[in-house]
Amino acid sequence: MPDTADDRIIREIDQRRDALVALTQDLIRIPTLNPPGHNYLEICEYLADRLGRQGFFVELIRAEGAPGDSVAHPRWNLVARRDGSGPGDCVHFNGHHDVVEVGHGWTRDPFGAEIEDDRIFGRGSCDMKGGLAASIVAAEAFIAACPDFRGAIEISATADEETGGYGGVAYLAQQGRFDPARVQHVIIPEPLHKDRICLGHRGVWWAEIETKGRIAHGSMPFLGDSAIRHMGAVLAEMEATLFPLLATRRTEMPVIPEGARQSTLNINSIHGGEKEQEDGYTGFPAPCVPDRCRIVIDRRYLIEEDLAEVKRELTAMLENVRAARPSFQYEVRDLFEVRPTMTDKDAPVVRTTAAAIEKVLGKHADYVVSPGTYDQKHIDRIGRLRNCIAYGPGILDLAHQPDEWVGITDMEDSAKVMALVLAELLEP
Numbered sequence: 141m142p143d144t145a146d147d148r149i150i151r152e153i154d155q156r157r158d159a160l161v162a163l164t165q166d167l168i169r170i171p172t173l174n175p176p177g178h179n180y181l182e183i184c185e186y187l188a189d190r191l192g193r194q195g196f197f198v199e200l201i202r203a204e205g206a207p208g209d210s211v212a213h214p215r216w217n218l219v220a221r222r223d224g225s226g227p228g229d230c231v232h233f234n235g236h237h238d239v240v241e242v243g244h245g246w247t248r249d250p251f252g253a254e255i256e257d258d259r260i261f262g263r264g265s266c267d268m269k270g271g272l273a274a275s276i277v278a279a280e281a282f283i284a285a286c287p288d289f290r291g292a293i294e295i296s297a298t299a300d301e302e303t304g305g306y307g308g309v310a311y312l313a314q315q316g317r318f319d320p321a322r323v324q325h326v327i328i329p330e331p332l333h334k335d336r337i338c339l340g341h342r343g344v345w346w347a348e349i350e351t352k353g354r355i356a357h358g359s360m361p362f363l364g365d366s367a368i369r370h371m372g373a374v375l376a377e378m379e380a381t382l383f384p385l386l387a388t389r390r391t392e393m394p395v396i397p398e399g400a401r402q403s404t405l406n407i408n409s410i411h412g413g414e415k416e417q418e419d420g421y422t423g424f425p426a427p428c429v430p431d432r433c434r435i436v437i438d439r440r441y442l443i444e445e446d447l448a449e450v451k452r453e454l455t456a457m458l459e460n461v462r463a464a465r466p467s468f469q470y471e472v473r474d475l476f477e478v479r480p481t482m483t484d485k486d487a488p489v490v491r492t493t494a495a496a497i498e499k500v501l502g503k504h505a506d507y508v509v510s511p512g513t514y515d516q517k518h519i520d521r522i523g524r525l526r527n528c529i530a531y532g533p534g535i536l537d538l539a540h541q542p543d544e545w546v547g548i549t550d551m552e553d554s555a556k557v558m559a560l561v562l563a564e565l566l567e568p
């Protein structure tokens with residue numbers, strides 16, 4: 141039997157198992173903590189050096205003026221491109237290089253990249269330096285096996301995904317880097333697991349609700365008007381009407397986990413009355429009727445819902461409270477919003493990845509949608525590129541946890557899937 145391109149690719153990846161492990165370890169050992177955004181230049185230079193040696197044209201791009209960008213903590217991004225032997229599509233792998241804080245509860249060095257059995261431990265191993273490394277090895281193995289490929293391969297390592305992506309993918313998208321005329325297929329190797337294709341995410345609306353009252357002496361509350369009691373009425377109304385309503389609203393989106401397959405609302409914070417005192421303050425509070433109370437809500441909405449309607453629904457609920465409380469006054473301030481996005485199952489990058497999963501793992505791909513957002517939002521909204529998925533190794537539940545790890549075999553398998561996707565989309 142003659143050797144097929146797929147056989148050669150699989151063999152190239154098998155030979156690179158140690159290189160894949162070493163690359164992942166090197167990336168984990170550069171602590172790119174965000175916030176505030178440490179070592180972004182260092183990790184981009186490390187990757188530029190490696191990909192430059194593999195024949196990629198590399199660019200270091202600073203998101204100057206983006207939120208968080210400063211002289212002390214510049215927001216550096218890397219874009220590497222390797223053109224093939226003729227015209228064709230461009231396949232882009234986008235991985236974020238930032239990691240979240242370490243937190244408590246570790247039993248290992250969070251930046252030691254220790255190996256035990258089939259696991260590499262460290263902050264960012266799963267989310268998502270393992271995925272970034274797998275996509276790089278996939279590209280290198282594919283190029284070695286199929287040097288005459290057509291089109292182009294791009295690999296980006298971007299900043300700030302954990303804090304919204306404004307100094308990373310959003311900035312690159314604003315520069316036209318995800319223009320569909322330039323890039324046709326995007327894979328984001330976030331840790332969704334090697335047999336799952338993530339098509340998109342639910343929508344987000346963050347808002348602050350403030351109730352207003354009138355300050356007075358706490359010994360004569362009848363002379364004031366308590367903003368906290370007004371907020372209590374808002375929360376009671378939410379419990380009585382809004383939460384039950386949201387629980388009935390189901391989506392056709394295959395959101396995981398199952399509990400997120402409906403509209404949800406979280407109250408992120410509540411604050412009313414006098415400011416909390418610094419730790420160590422030993423005095424008493426002052427007796428005042430609170431004249432302001434605020435909550436921040438995080439409403440996750442479905443592709444079947446309309447954002448304007450989501451906002452109207454909240455206002456209608458507040459109007460119900462007002463009807464029962466003559467002095468009730470409120471204000472709603474928008475903080476942040478992201479529209480839901482879901483790539484079509486028939487999109488080329490989805491079909492090709494599903495076929496590659498079958499070849500490598502011998503099973504059908506599962507299709508999922510993320511409960512929270514990730515950088516796909518910018519590629520969709522700013523870049524206007526719809527042919528985009530998240531696909532990569534790692535178990536999502538381990539992200540941001542102590543003793544985070546990524547499986548070596550999982551990385552290897554997903555690198556094979558990504559390399560076979562390249563072979564299908566860029567074949568000579």
Ligand SMILES: [Zn+2]
Nearest residue numbers: 267268301330
């Ligand atoms: Zn991530």
